[in-house]
Amino acid sequence: MEPSVHHFSELFAQLGLPSDTPSIQAFIARHAPLAEDVRLEEAPFWTPAQAQLLREERIDDADWAIVVDRLNLALRAPA
Template sequence: MEKSFHRFSELFAQLGLRMDAAGIGEFLEAHSPLPADVLLADAPFWTPAQATLLREELLEDADWAEVIDRLNAALRAPKGRS
Protein backbone atom coordinates (compact mmCIF):
# COMPACT_ATOMS: atom_id res chain seq x y z
CA MET A 1 0.00 0.00 0.00
CA GLU A 2 1.35 3.41 -0.98
CA LYS A 3 1.47 6.13 1.67
CA SER A 4 -0.23 9.41 0.92
CA PHE A 5 1.17 12.78 1.82
CA HIS A 6 -1.45 15.18 3.14
CA ARG A 7 -0.97 18.91 3.22
CA PHE A 8 -2.04 21.33 5.95
CA SER A 9 -4.69 22.65 3.57
CA GLU A 10 -6.22 19.17 3.23
CA LEU A 11 -6.32 18.72 7.00
CA PHE A 12 -7.93 22.13 7.44
CA ALA A 13 -10.52 21.18 4.81
CA GLN A 14 -11.25 17.94 6.69
CA LEU A 15 -11.72 20.01 9.85
CA GLY A 16 -14.10 22.39 8.08
CA LEU A 17 -11.70 25.32 8.43
CA ARG A 18 -10.42 27.82 5.89
CA MET A 19 -7.78 26.00 3.93
CA ASP A 20 -6.05 28.90 2.18
CA ALA A 21 -2.68 30.17 3.41
CA ALA A 22 -4.22 33.24 5.06
CA GLY A 23 -6.85 31.17 6.89
CA ILE A 24 -4.27 28.66 8.13
CA GLY A 25 -2.00 31.49 9.30
CA GLU A 26 -4.84 33.23 11.11
CA PHE A 27 -5.87 29.99 12.82
CA LEU A 28 -2.33 29.30 14.02
CA GLU A 29 -1.91 32.88 15.19
CA ALA A 30 -5.22 32.83 17.08
CA HIS A 31 -4.63 29.51 18.85
CA SER A 32 -0.87 29.46 19.53
CA PRO A 33 0.85 28.61 21.68
CA LEU A 34 -1.10 25.58 22.87
CA PRO A 35 -0.02 24.72 26.43
CA ALA A 36 2.17 21.64 26.74
CA ASP A 37 -0.26 19.97 29.16
CA VAL A 38 -3.18 20.08 26.69
CA LEU A 39 -3.50 17.29 24.14
CA LEU A 40 -4.15 18.57 20.64
CA ALA A 41 -7.60 16.99 20.39
CA ASP A 42 -8.52 18.35 23.84
CA ALA A 43 -7.82 21.97 22.91
CA PRO A 44 -10.84 24.15 23.75
CA PHE A 45 -11.14 25.66 20.27
CA TRP A 46 -12.19 22.44 18.51
CA THR A 47 -15.80 21.48 18.02
CA PRO A 48 -16.67 17.99 19.27
CA ALA A 49 -16.67 16.74 15.66
CA GLN A 50 -13.22 18.23 14.96
CA ALA A 51 -11.78 16.74 18.16
CA THR A 52 -13.20 13.33 17.24
CA LEU A 53 -11.73 13.53 13.75
CA LEU A 54 -8.28 14.34 15.13
CA ARG A 55 -8.41 11.48 17.65
CA GLU A 56 -9.66 8.95 15.11
CA GLU A 57 -7.18 9.90 12.41
CA LEU A 58 -4.25 9.72 14.84
CA LEU A 59 -5.29 6.25 15.95
CA GLU A 60 -6.42 4.78 12.65
CA ASP A 61 -4.67 6.44 9.73
CA ALA A 62 -0.91 6.86 9.65
CA ASP A 63 -1.24 8.96 6.49
CA TRP A 64 -3.08 11.68 8.42
CA ALA A 65 -1.02 11.27 11.60
CA GLU A 66 2.02 12.99 10.06
CA VAL A 67 0.17 16.19 9.14
CA ILE A 68 -1.72 16.17 12.47
CA ASP A 69 1.66 15.96 14.23
CA ARG A 70 2.82 18.94 12.18
CA LEU A 71 -0.29 20.88 13.21
CA ASN A 72 0.37 19.96 16.84
CA ALA A 73 3.94 21.26 16.58
CA ALA A 74 2.85 24.46 14.82
CA LEU A 75 0.26 25.19 17.52
CA ARG A 76 2.86 24.73 20.26
CA ALA A 77 5.41 27.07 18.66
CA PRO A 78 5.71 30.52 20.21
CA LYS A 79 3.76 33.14 18.30
CA GLY A 80 5.55 34.26 15.21
CA ARG A 81 7.61 31.04 14.89
CA SER A 82 5.14 28.57 13.30
Protein backbone atom coordinates (compact mmCIF):
# COMPACT_ATOMS: atom_id res chain seq x y z
CA MET A 1 0.00 0.00 0.00
CA GLU A 2 1.44 3.36 -1.03
CA PRO A 3 1.39 6.24 1.43
CA SER A 4 -1.05 9.06 0.80
CA VAL A 5 0.30 12.33 -0.51
CA HIS A 6 -1.23 15.33 1.21
CA HIS A 7 -1.15 18.90 -0.03
CA PHE A 8 -1.03 22.23 1.78
CA SER A 9 -4.68 22.75 0.91
CA GLU A 10 -5.65 19.58 2.78
CA LEU A 11 -3.56 20.53 5.81
CA PHE A 12 -5.06 24.03 5.88
CA ALA A 13 -8.55 22.51 5.65
CA GLN A 14 -7.69 20.20 8.57
CA LEU A 15 -6.57 23.27 10.51
CA GLY A 16 -9.88 25.01 9.78
CA LEU A 17 -8.19 27.67 7.67
CA PRO A 18 -9.02 28.84 4.14
CA SER A 19 -7.40 26.30 1.85
CA ASP A 20 -7.30 27.98 -1.54
CA THR A 21 -3.88 28.87 -2.96
CA PRO A 22 -4.14 32.68 -2.50
CA SER A 23 -5.22 32.25 1.14
CA ILE A 24 -2.38 29.80 1.85
CA GLN A 25 0.15 32.17 0.28
CA ALA A 26 -1.25 35.09 2.27
CA PHE A 27 -1.09 33.09 5.52
CA ILE A 28 2.55 32.17 4.93
CA ALA A 29 3.46 35.73 3.92
CA ARG A 30 1.72 37.11 7.02
CA HIS A 31 3.44 34.75 9.48
CA ALA A 32 6.89 34.20 7.94
CA PRO A 33 9.61 34.15 8.95
CA LEU A 34 9.01 32.10 12.07
CA ALA A 35 11.91 32.40 14.51
CA GLU A 36 14.25 29.41 14.50
CA ASP A 37 13.86 28.92 18.26
CA VAL A 38 10.05 28.54 18.02
CA ARG A 39 8.66 25.09 17.27
CA LEU A 40 6.00 25.17 14.55
CA GLU A 41 3.20 24.06 16.86
CA GLU A 42 4.24 26.65 19.48
CA ALA A 43 3.89 29.63 17.14
CA PRO A 44 1.60 32.27 18.65
CA PHE A 45 -0.79 32.39 15.70
CA TRP A 46 -2.21 28.86 16.17
CA THR A 47 -5.23 28.13 18.29
CA PRO A 48 -4.70 25.43 20.93
CA ALA A 49 -6.58 22.94 18.73
CA GLN A 50 -4.47 23.78 15.66
CA ALA A 51 -1.25 23.46 17.67
CA GLN A 52 -2.36 20.09 18.99
CA LEU A 53 -3.22 18.87 15.48
CA LEU A 54 0.18 19.91 14.14
CA ARG A 55 1.97 18.27 17.06
CA GLU A 56 0.02 15.03 16.72
CA GLU A 57 0.33 14.83 12.95
CA ARG A 58 4.06 15.33 13.04
CA ILE A 59 4.54 12.70 15.75
CA ASP A 60 1.91 10.11 14.86
CA ASP A 61 1.34 10.06 11.12
CA ALA A 62 4.18 9.81 8.63
CA ASP A 63 1.91 10.77 5.72
CA TRP A 64 0.91 14.08 7.33
CA ALA A 65 4.35 14.67 8.81
CA ILE A 66 5.71 15.40 5.33
CA VAL A 67 3.29 18.24 4.64
CA VAL A 68 3.62 19.57 8.22
CA ASP A 69 7.38 19.70 7.67
CA ARG A 70 6.85 21.51 4.37
CA LEU A 71 4.69 24.08 6.17
CA ASN A 72 7.39 24.44 8.81
CA LEU A 73 9.99 25.14 6.11
CA ALA A 74 7.71 27.59 4.28
CA LEU A 75 7.14 29.55 7.50
CA ARG A 76 10.88 29.71 8.19
CA ALA A 77 11.74 31.22 4.81
CA PRO A 78 12.16 34.99 4.66
CA ALA A 79 8.93 36.72 3.72
